[in-house]
Amino acid sequence: MSYRVIVDSCGELTDEMKQSGMFVSAALTMQVGEYHIIDDETFDQADFLKKVAECPESPKSSCPSPEQYLAKYNCDADHIYVVTLSAELSGSYNSAQLGRNLYFEEYGEKDIYVFNSRSASIGETLIALKIQECEEAGMDFQTVIDTVEAYIEGQHTYFVLENLDTLRKNGRLTGIKALVAGALNIKPVMGSTPEGTICQKAQARGMKKALVKMADYVEQETENAREKVLAISHCNCEQRAKDFEKILLEKMEVKKSIIVDTAGISSMYANDGGIIVAI
Secondary structure, three states, X not given: OOEEEEEEOOOOOOHHHHHXXXXXXXXXXXXXXXXXXXXXXOOOXXXXXXXXXXXXXOOEEEOOOHHHHHHHHOOOOOEEEEXXXXXXXXXXXXXXXXXXXXXXXXXXXXXXXXXXXXXXXHHHHHHHHHHHHHHHOOOOHHHHHHHHHHHHHHOOEEEEOOOOHHHHHOOOOOOOOOOOOHHHOEEEEEEEOOOOOEEEEEEEEOHHHHHHHHHHHHHHHOOOHHHOEEEEEEOOOHHHHXXXXXXXXXXXXXXXXXXXXXXXXXXXXXXXXXXXXXX
């Protein structure tokens, strides 16, 4: 059986995933002042961060249309899986479901399933890789779905950013009480809730202390670490990501560890210097 995994572009695809032919990206778009930017292979992170720094308004994002998903479903694959940004943070999940309904109306039934990652960025990447692992193990369509949904239940996402302005201004931090002013160089350690919203775990003065605190949370909250893949994405701060990986791997043993640079949407929300972790 052939399969295809569609990941909305908030999820980073590694070079290996891009080359495999099994993974495709559904592009979100971004608006920075008068600039309209598509989050696809043309995305230029350095140019984007420069535009954001120079623009007085906060950047905004739009999810892929149902029609874009519909076009990606129209392929030869027998099994199609979609991994989207948390439905609590974006319309991408609903859009993918609408695209699925459109496909059924136009072409008839097909094995298409949309996963709500309840995460973002590198969390989506790990879910996509889990789908591949299940398919390659020869599982049937429903068993893949059940296995991956159980994996999502046990996944945790964390992040520390230089600033939370874009998340706040775009309404992604609703329900979080008072975040301490940036003047004190306080860096909140943020995480995902089981429902896929964002919560504050802790805070520390300065990025280094915040990363150490985040590593503590990752270690404490990860069960069966040796069986899991650790994934780190960074926005224009590779050395910081490597330093964080070192801190974490001194605390715990994992099956594998990967580091990637953030794509467009993750770069927009993480901002220059942000670190996102999923396991």
